[in-house]
Structures are given as C-alpha cells and as structure tokens.
Amino acid sequence: MTAPITSAEDLLLTADRLLSGRHVGATPAGRHRGAALALRSALEIAVDRTLEAAVPGLAGSTARAKMLCLRCYTAAATARRAHAVWAHLCLGCHYHQYEIGPTRDQVRAWRAEVGDLIGLLIA
Numbered sequence: 001m002t003a004p005i006t007s008a009e010d011l012l013l014t015a016d017r018l019l020s021g022r023h024v025g026a027t028p029a030g031r032h033r034g035a036a037l038a039l040r041s042a043l044e045i046a047v048d049r050t051l052e053a054a055v056p057g058l059a060g061s062t063a064r065a066k067m068l069c070l071r072c073y074t075a076a077a078t079a080r081r082a083h084a085v086w087a088h089l090c091l092g093c094h095y096h097q098y099e100i101g102p103t104r105d106q107v108r109a110w111r112a113e114v115g116d117l118i119g120l121l122i123a
Contacts, residue, residue, distance in 0.1 A: 006041075006045075007045070008042040008043075008045040008046050008049075008118050008122065009042075009118075011038045011039070011041050011042035011045070012038075012039070012042050012111070012114070012115060012118070014035075014038040015035040015036075015038040015039050015042070015107070015111055015114075016111070018031040018032075018034045018035040018038065019031065019032075019035050019104065019107060019108060019111065028104070029101045032092075032101055032102050032103065032104055032106075032107050033092065033093060033095065033101050033102065035107045035111070036089050036092035036093050036102055036107055036110065037089075037093045039089055039107070039110050039111055039114045040086065040089035040090065040092075040093055042114055042118060043082065043085065043086055043089065043114050043117060043118070044063055044066075044086075046117065046118045046121040046122050047059075047063075047066050047067070047070055047082060047121065048066070049121065049122055050070065050073060050074060050121045050122070051066055051069060051070065051073060054072075054073040055073070063086070067079070067082065067083040067086055068083075070082055070083070074120070074121065075120075078117065078120050078121065081113065081116075081117060082117050082121070085110055085113045085114060085117065088106075088110060089110055089114075092106070092107070092110070
C-alpha cells in the first residue's frame with residue numbers, strides 16, 4: 001500500500017505553518033529548513049504535472065533534468081525562475097555545520113516565488 005501523494009497546495013500550507021512558528025516543536029532553524037524542503041517538494045510536484053501533461057513519462061527524470069526540459073514546455077522566463085528558486089531551495093534544504101541555514105526572510109521570499117510559479121505551471 002502506497003501513501004497518498006501530497007499536493008503542491010498542501011505543501012505550501014505546510015511551509016506557511018512552519019514559518020508561522022505556531023504549534024510546531026522545532027527550532028527556528030529547523031522550521032526554516034523544513035519550510036524550504038516543503039517548498040522545494042511543492043515546486044517539483046508542479047513541474048512534474050507540467051511535464052507529464054506535455055510528454056508522458058518525462059516526469060520520471062531527475063529533478064535537474066526536469067528543470068532543463070521545462071523551458072521547452074513553458075515560457076522561458078517561467079522556466080528560468082523555477083530553476084533559480086529550485087537551486088536556492090536545494091541549498092537551503094541541506095545542512096552543513098559550517099553554514100548558516102536559510103533565514104525566515106529568505107524562506108518567505110522563496111514561498112512567494114514558489115506560490116507564483118505553481119500558479120503559472122499548474123494553471
């Protein structure tokens with residue numbers, strides 16, 4: 001039995017909840033990194049939907065390959081924006097002892113960008 005697939009919209013709400021800091025038992029750094037992960041997953045789901053509608057089976061490629069293919073199936077500016085924010089989110093999701101994690105303001109900016117992109121990609 002497989003778990004249900006979470007929607008991009010549910011992941012946006014998860015990111016919002018983590019950023020609000022209410023009812024979450026985690027450190028601010030953990031909440032910011034968790035929100036970045038939820039946003040990256042939401043963006044990847046939207047990209048998958050776009051690519052699957054254009055070319056069935058293409059959504060099974062790596063995330064990096066999907067970002068490169070996206071420009072063939074959506075506006076170039078949208079593809080560039082998606083690739084740029086995805087790259088930032090990837091960096092924000094990974095923990096390194098020698099780096100400071102993403103700030104709340106950075107994650108909020110990524111949240112706004114991902115929300116806009118999901119509207120463009122899934123519309």
